[in-house]
Amino acid sequence: MAPSKLNSNDDASVSSSQPESGFFNSISLLNSEKAVQELIQQNPVMGSDDHLREFSEALRTVAKALRRSAEGKAAAQAEAAEWKRKFELESKRNLNLECKGLSLREPHSDGKKTETIACQSTDRIEQCCGNNGICSHEVLRDGATNSDFKMVNDKYTRKASFKLSWCCKGEQSDQHQHDIVSFEKGNITTAERSSKQISLKWESDPQTVLILTKPNSTSVKLMCSEMVRWLKHRRMNIYVEPRVQTELLTESTDFNYVHSWKDDSEITLLHKKVDLVVTLGGDGTVLWAASMFKGPVPPVVPFSLGSLGFMTRFYSETYKETLDAILKGPINITLRHRLICHVIRDAAKTEYETEEPILVLNEVTIDRGISSYLTYLECYCDNSFLTSVQGDGLILSTTSGSTAYSLAAGGSMVHPQVPGILFTPICPHSLSFRPLIMPEHVTIRVQVPFNSRSHAWASFDGKGRKELGPGDALVISMAPWPVPTACLIDSTTDFFRSIHEGLHWNLRKAQSFDGPRDT
Numbered sequence: 001m002a003p004s005k006l007n008s009n010d011d012a013s014v015s016s017s018q019p020e021s022g023f024f025n026s027i028s029l030l031n032s033e034k035a036v037q038e039l040i041q042q043n044p045v046m047g048s049d050d051h052l053r054e055f056s057e058a059l060r061t062v063a064k065a066l067r068r069s070a071e072g073k074a075a076a077q078a079e080a081a082e083w084k085r086k087f088e089l090e091s092k093r094n095l096n097l098e099c100k101g102l103s104l105r106e107p108h109s110d111g112k113k114t115e116t117i118a119c120q121s122t123d124r125i126e127q128c129c130g131n132n133g134i135c136s137h138e139v140l141r142d143g144a145t146n147s148d149f150k151m152v153n154d155k156y157t158r159k160a161s162f163k164l165s166w167c168c169k170g171e172q173s174d175q176h177q178h179d180i181v182s183f184e185k186g187n188i189t190t191a192e193r194s195s196k197q198i199s200l201k202w203e204s205d206p207q208t209v210l211i212l213t214k215p216n217s218t219s220v221k222l223m224c225s226e227m228v229r230w231l232k233h234r235r236m237n238i239y240v241e242p243r244v245q246t247e248l249l250t251e252s253t254d255f256n257y258v259h260s261w262k263d264d265s266e267i268t269l270l271h272k273k274v275d276l277v278v279t280l281g282g283d284g285t286v287l288w289a290a291s292m293f294k295g296p297v298p299p300v301v302p303f304s305l306g307s308l309g310f311m312t313r314f315y316s317e318t319y320k321e322t323l324d325a326i327l328k329g330p331i332n333i334t335l336r337h338r339l340i341c342h343v344i345r346d347a348a349k350t351e352y353e354t355e356e357p358i359l360v361l362n363e364v365t366i367d368r369g370i371s372s373y374l375t376y377l378e379c380y381c382d383n384s385f386l387t388s389v390q391g392d393g394l395i396l397s398t399t400s401g402s403t404a405y406s407l408a409a410g411g412s413m414v415h416p417q418v419p420g421i422l423f424t425p426i427c428p429h430s431l432s433f434r435p436l437i438m439p440e441h442v443t444i445r446v447q448v449p450f451n452s453r454s455h456a457w458a459s460f461d462g463k464g465r466k467e468l469g470p471g472d473a474l475v476i477s478m479a480p481w482p483v484p485t486a487c488l489i490d491s492t493t494d495f496f497r498s499i500h501e502g503l504h505w506n507l508r509k510a511q512s513f514d515g516p517r518d519t
């Protein structure tokens with residue numbers, strides 16, 4: 001991922017910054033008032049200006065038109081492009097004003113003035129972070145507003161801010177200042193691929209840890225209570241799920257300092273309180289943790305207390321040393337991309353009938369469920385017909401999910417930092433249907449045709465099955481909120497270790513020298 005796409009927000013959780021075409025496509029498919037409101041809430045820059053509220057109105061109009069007619073689509077897309085341009089200009093202006101400490105409510109500046117402000121604020125970013133970094137307090141407001149503070153144990157604490165940086169070869173050259181592709185003196189060049197290892201450095205001490213645990217496991221329960229005691233000793237605020245809070249209180253009333261929530265709606269605010277998420281379990285627990293955050297996700301430290309543990313590189317035996325190092329920082333992280341999935345019902349006549357989008361870290365699968373007939377699915381990429389699937393189903397996977405179900409269905413393994421979407425058929429009844437890997441910016445639509453003999457079923461990271469009837473569709477694009485997972489060593493070493501140790505990739509006895517050979 002190119003650095004310009006990285007951002008860390010004022011909640012010190014990680015999100016991608018500017019909307020890209022895939023993201024924008026997904027915005028234009030947001031067709032409920034609630035979904036648009038959520039998007040605005042989750043993006044403080046977007047939500048901070050009347051102009052941008054107007055933008056959300058336009059999005060709803062665009063979304064409606066997109067779903068109605070073919071002619072409407074062309075007009076709506078043109079309108080969407082115009083709003084995208086306005087939005088980008090506006091976001092840039094807001095970011096720049098923030099960097100200069102100016103009020104977001106200043107009257108609009110003309111293009112020239114915006115440019116001057118942009119230059120000054122860029123200088124300031126570089127003064128603090130260097131060319132290859134981004135600070136949460138610089139990019140987004142760090143002025144002490146009430147909402148920035150959280151109340152824990154009757155005292156106000158502030159969510160820790162951090163800086164993300166990435167190493168870039170050729171620091172001396174100015175190549176990294178170029179756009180991705182540049183054209184100078186008739187020569188086409190591409191910028192150096194600068195997204196190497198991303199490093200997270202705390203700018204203020206992390207204070208609040210959320211521990212998520214695999215249920216029904218005695219070893220996990222023991223590890224959880226030991227870790228809670230140790231974190232308390234380190235004066236950390238600790239959150240756990242209500243089930244775990246009950247378990248801890250049953251063990252001892254001494255655990256009354258552990259926080260939880262009563263109502264599921266409080267989960268939507270967790271990212272504002274939590275500095276760090278610790279998972280105790282296997283890959284399923286990491287998926288569970290990711291699913292709890294419908295927007296930005298705080299850094300996740302996955303401890304291995306499962307069987308395969310592809311994404312859980314940390315050993316629970318050495319949790320004290322690990323957490324000491326992580327709370328001190330800096331830490332290498334992998335930004336694991338997620339997909340955002342919208343179920344669009346054919347029967348939905350109004351925007352209120354459509355469903356909440358679902359974020360997946362591994363994959364969304366559309367299969368035949370209990371039906372014994374072939375699944376028949378029509379697939380479109382950015383509104384162009386791509387292919388139809390006749391077989392057991394289709395997997396749309398992230399690169400993190402490439403080593404899970406997609407791998408079992410014949411898809412390639414892909415490094416988790418590669419920003420792509422895997423398109424992997426499940427048992428296709430065709431001799432020539434090979435898996436594909438798409439670029440990150442595409443929007444894929446999978447539709448159950450009206451002449452399909454059966455219904456299809458979508459499942460999200462192996463959970464939450466939804467039935468899709470004829471005319472229903474699933475629209476998938478890259479989500480702007482990745483899951484930042486801490487690395488034991490670095491993204492690449494961890495990935496190679498996982499494919500060797502977890503999957504025994506290409507394990508074969510070496511051929512002995514003792515035999516016929518070239519002379």
Ligand SMILES: NC(=O)c1ccc[n+]([C@@H]2O[C@H](COP(=O)([O-])OP(=O)(O)OC[C@H]3O[C@@H](n4cnc5c(N)ncnc54)[C@H](O)[C@@H]3O)[C@@H](O)[C@H]2O)c1
Pocket residue numbers: 282283284285287307308309310311362363400401402403404405406408460461462
């Ligand atoms: N045929 C298959 O391989 C198959 C079938 C169904 C689901 N799954 C996978 O299971 C996932 C759900 O995991 P769960 O733990 O809740 O269910 P689960 O308990 O059924 O475990 C699935 C297995 O997949 C492994 N796994 C999960 N994510 C992985 C990843 N990113 N890379 C490598 N291995 C991974 C887990 O370690 C576990 O061994 C789904 O997202 C799907 O990818 C795989």
Ligand SMILES: Nc1ncnc2c1ncn2[C@@H]1O[C@H](COP(=O)(O)OP(=O)(O)OP(=O)(O)O)[C@@H](O)[C@H]1O
Pocket residue numbers: 212213214215241281282283284285286287288305306307308309310
């Ligand atoms: N906090 C949680 N609450 C509810 N369910 C959870 C929670 N954590 C994990 N799960 C579910 O429990 C199941 C098993 O968890 P997990 O995959 O972590 O363990 P495992 O199967 O022993 O390990 P591995 O995936 O490494 O083989 C998964 O389906 C996961 O979704």
